[in-house]
Amino acid sequence: xxxxxxxxxxxxxxxxxxxxxxxxxxxxxxxxxxxxxxxxxxxxxxxxxxxxxxxxxxxxxxxxxxxxxxxxxxxxxxxxxxxxxxxxxxxxxxxxxxxxxxxxxxxxxxxxxxxxxxxxxxxxxxxxxxxxxxxxxxxxxxxxxxxxxxxxxxxxxxxxxxxxxxxxxxxxxxxxxxxxxxxxxxxxxxxxxxxxxxxxxxxxxxxxxxxxxxxxxxxxxxxxxxxxxxxxxxxxxxxxxxxxxxxxxxxxxxxxxxxxxxxxxxxxxxxxxxxxxxxxxxxxxx
Amino acid sequence: xxxxxxxxxxxxxxxxxxxxxxxxxxxxxxxxxxxxxxxxxxxxxxxxxxxxxxxxxxxxxxxxxxxxxxxxxxxxxxxxxxxxxxxxxxxxxxxxxxxxxxxxxxxxxxxxxxxxxxxxxxxxxxxxxxxxxxxxxxxxxxxxxxxxxxxxxxxxxxxxxxxxxxxxxxxxxxxxxxxxxxxxxxxxxxxxxxxxxxxxxxxxxxxxxxxxxxxxxxxxxxxxxxxxxxxxxxxxxxxxxxxxxxxxxxxxxxxxxxxxxxxxxxxxxxxxxxxxxxxxxxxxxx
Numbered sequence: 001x002x003x004x005x006x007x008x009x010x011x012x013x014x015x016x017x018x019x020x021x022x023x024x025x026x027x028x029x030x031x032x033x034x035x036x037x038x039x040x041x042x043x044x045x046x047x048x049x050x051x052x053x054x055x056x057x058x059x060x061x062x063x064x065x066x067x068x069x070x071x072x073x074x075x076x077x078x079x080x081x082x083x084x085x086x087x088x089x090x091x092x093x094x095x096x097x098x099x100x101x102x103x104x105x106x107x108x109x110x111x112x113x114x115x116x117x118x119x120x121x122x123x124x125x126x127x128x129x130x131x132x133x134x135x136x137x138x139x140x141x142x143x144x145x146x147x148x149x150x151x152x153x154x155x156x157x158x159x160x161x162x163x164x165x166x167x168x169x170x171x172x173x174x175x176x177x178x179x180x181x182x183x184x185x186x187x188x189x190x191x192x193x194x195x196x197x198x199x200x201x202x203x204x205x206x207x208x209x210x211x212x213x214x215x216x217x218x219x220x221x222x223x224x225x226x227x228x229x230x231x232x233x234x235x236x237x238x239x240x241x242x243x244x245x246x247x248x249x250x251x252x253x254x255x256x257x258x259x260x261x262x263x264x265x266x267x268x269x270x271x272x273x274x275x276x277x278x279x280x281x282x283x284x285x286x
Numbered sequence: 287x288x289x290x291x292x293x294x295x296x297x298x299x300x301x302x303x304x305x306x307x308x309x310x311x312x313x314x315x316x317x318x319x320x321x322x323x324x325x326x327x328x329x330x331x332x333x334x335x336x337x338x339x340x341x342x343x344x345x346x347x348x349x350x351x352x353x354x355x356x357x358x359x360x361x362x363x364x365x366x367x368x369x370x371x372x373x374x375x376x377x378x379x380x381x382x383x384x385x386x387x388x389x390x391x392x393x394x395x396x397x398x399x400x401x402x403x404x405x406x407x408x409x410x411x412x413x414x415x416x417x418x419x420x421x422x423x424x425x426x427x428x429x430x431x432x433x434x435x436x437x438x439x440x441x442x443x444x445x446x447x448x449x450x451x452x453x454x455x456x457x458x459x460x461x462x463x464x465x466x467x468x469x470x471x472x473x474x475x476x477x478x479x480x481x482x483x484x485x486x487x488x489x490x491x492x493x494x495x496x497x498x499x500x501x502x503x504x505x506x507x508x509x510x511x512x513x514x515x516x517x518x519x520x521x522x523x524x525x526x527x528x529x530x531x532x533x534x535x536x537x538x539x540x541x542x543x544x545x546x547x548x549x550x551x552x553x554x555x556x557x558x559x560x561x562x563x564x565x566x567x568x569x570x571x572x
Contacts, residue, residue, distance in 0.1 A: 216505060
């Protein structure tokens, strides 16, 4: 089995590690716009060999794990080259624009639009880890546009990786993911900014920060190169979530200004429901 | 050594567990407004015996780990009863009002105003764990108002627990802690609210939530009974942090509306500095 990883960072690199471990006979080819990443992936034994688009006709499986703006540009070119039996799937955090980019491609049936809900705040080949996908959810969009044969092969791979599958249309994916992922990132980035701006000249202050602060700003370590195009592609949904979030923060501030502590208590008590909700998140079960 | 824990929840209970382990001869007395918590603490072997304020004259060490509104009320009463050798320290997340409440007390010198930067999002006796304080920062305010003898004994206890000590005045404590702790809690509570309100009828959606969402809303599980009085006592500082945070979120939204993606990239790139800052947080070193 010839597996091509296009974009050998956290997502593609972790996928490569698992696929190699589960299929020791697989040959892992790496393609990346950043040649230093490719060398690093080779040194770390994430890939077996460096490759280019010209080699793509050898591919049985192509994992495209590049920023979403690049996905929209590159996916049609990749589909142009692969042979008619190849499985091509992505891992983009937006789905509408990506599905749109290939909707009329003659090899649309070779493509499976995926969003594995997994990752860490780190990036690059050195961030790649084994078992990243185990127990995680993989959201698949427009399954009906992929050929049965390709569906079957791809699902076998996801099963091997230990993923749970959910089906959704691209519009619904982008709308809901804005709430449960994109908004978290902005809230964290802006929390980081607020504290850094204020405490810039008082580095001692961070001795006062505990694990709570750390947990809340963890996502502010995320890659701007990955996240800027996500926010761009999901602009309308993200703006809607931001408006609701800002409104809720404004209301909280007004309650505080008006000394409405019973309402504040009650708002926090309601938000405590997140305890039950988080129990349903797969990684908590492991 | 007779150790009294007033408020046998996460903070007091964890303190009790460590002090008993480090000093097996210590007798741990528990006092709590909630008798069920006291029974639970006894069953869990967190305390050796249930007690009341009348027993406080037996105390060598008194740990007062109750909500900050109760601290302001109870601390003077506790100091009234303890003997003149007793060490009394608190663990309140605000310091100005608490120091103010005892500033003219005849036994002010028996009191040490403390804020151990440690905890989890859980509460109650069952949340108490061993080693909670190891490597954590303990902020001590107005050290000069505590007698040398009491200072010395208290610092010996904190050293035993493995804590790092930082000295600060109450005003500075409350101002900075608003940024590195109180704001994180509000951002998390309101993120939880925003998502719960929107996705109330779509519980399936939480299958889409990953570890990033979980990390960002973790603090929304925190106790409203503990946090409402903290926000009340630190109202002015908290409002200031909220205004800056909301302003930054508004600016981010406007950049998105105006398609200013280079500025968005640059804001996130700046917030990435939090990586270096978080490396300085004690719990990351362990």
